[in-house]
Amino acid sequence: MSTLMTELKETYRMQGYLSGIPILDETELRQARLAFAELEREFGEDYTQYSLHNVHQQYDWVMSLAKHPRLLQIVMACLGPDVLLLDSRFICKYPVGNQAESDVGEEQEVRVEAKEEKTGLPYVAWHQDMRYWGIAGGPVLSVWLALDDSLQDNGALQVIPGTHFSGLLPHRLASRAGNMLSVNQEIPEELVQTEKAVLCPLYAGQMSVHDGLLVHASDPNTSQRRRCGFVIRYVPSCAFPIQDSNRPRKFHATVLATGTDQFNHFSSSTVLPLA
Numbered sequence: 001m002s003t004l005m006t007e008l009k010e011t012y013r014m015q016g017y018l019s020g021i022p023i024l025d026e027t028e029l030r031q032a033r034l035a036f037a038e039l040e041r042e043f044g045e046d047y048t049q050y051s052l053h054n055v056h057q058q059y060d061w062v063m064s065l066a067k068h069p070r071l072l073q074i075v076m077a078c079l080g081p082d083v084l085l086l087d088s089r090f091i092c093k094y095p096v097g098n099q100a101e102s103d104v105g106e107e108q109e110v111r112v113e114a115k116e117e118k119t120g121l122p123y124v125a126w127h128q129d130m131r132y133w134g135i136a137g138g139p140v141l142s143v144w145l146a147l148d149d150s151l152q153d154n155g156a157l158q159v160i161p162g163t164h165f166s167g168l169l170p171h172r173l174a175s176r177a178g179n180m181l182s183v184n185q186e187i188p189e190e191l192v193q194t195e196k197a198v199l200c201p202l203y204a205g206q207m208s209v210h211d212g213l214l215v216h217a218s219d220p221n222t223s224q225r226r227r228c229g230f231v232i233r234y235v236p237s238c239a240f241p242i243q244d245s246n247r248p249r250k251f252h253a254t255v256l257a258t259g260t261d262q263f264n265h266f267s268s269s270t271v272l273p274l275a
Contacts, residue, residue: 017200049091075209078141085233095221123180129212157210160192172187241266
């Protein structure tokens, strides 16, 4: 392992996340954005906002993103040489309105805030991924690969460094409308040290990674720009699913990302090598 990878591994171990890592070059980014635009035209933005789930099984270009050599180099530094791709999803926060960004002033910002309060613009509440994934025996690593710039005004990821050492925190139903989490949960605000939150801005083509126990969230997109990213979950092959009768979990899209799988914990999900 190179000195750089060793340093990144240690930072990830201590902080629970890495951000601003360049992955896609200009040509790769342009091709990915054009391909995603085709999905938007085919399915519509209401669908592509959150419903493009595990389409790495259907589209070669999506699988190519999930197995990108520079991406997997970082994943292996954090998880080891034997890694499974557990799940993937595109997540898009679309602009609030159609007014040109250069025309947005104080009055428009007030209208946006009023709309958010009334209708609940899409956001992601403070949470931990492991609350939803039902995995034991190894960590879950989440990738956000940015197809668009992901900045403060369009709802970039926020994390609280080091919270992956806190174990799994209690979650409850969110009271605020617009939460994009599928089961509408959040960590109670009294348990979230928001004063320690760090914004993870990304330029298109960069990625962030975070541990499944890291407390994180993202605010609504109040800009006039889309914020689209490809989220991919990876686990070491030693990890295994936990059965929960209250919320059955299936991992039909699991594939071997790199190395070997000598455990076969996801064999019922037909783990296949990445082609």
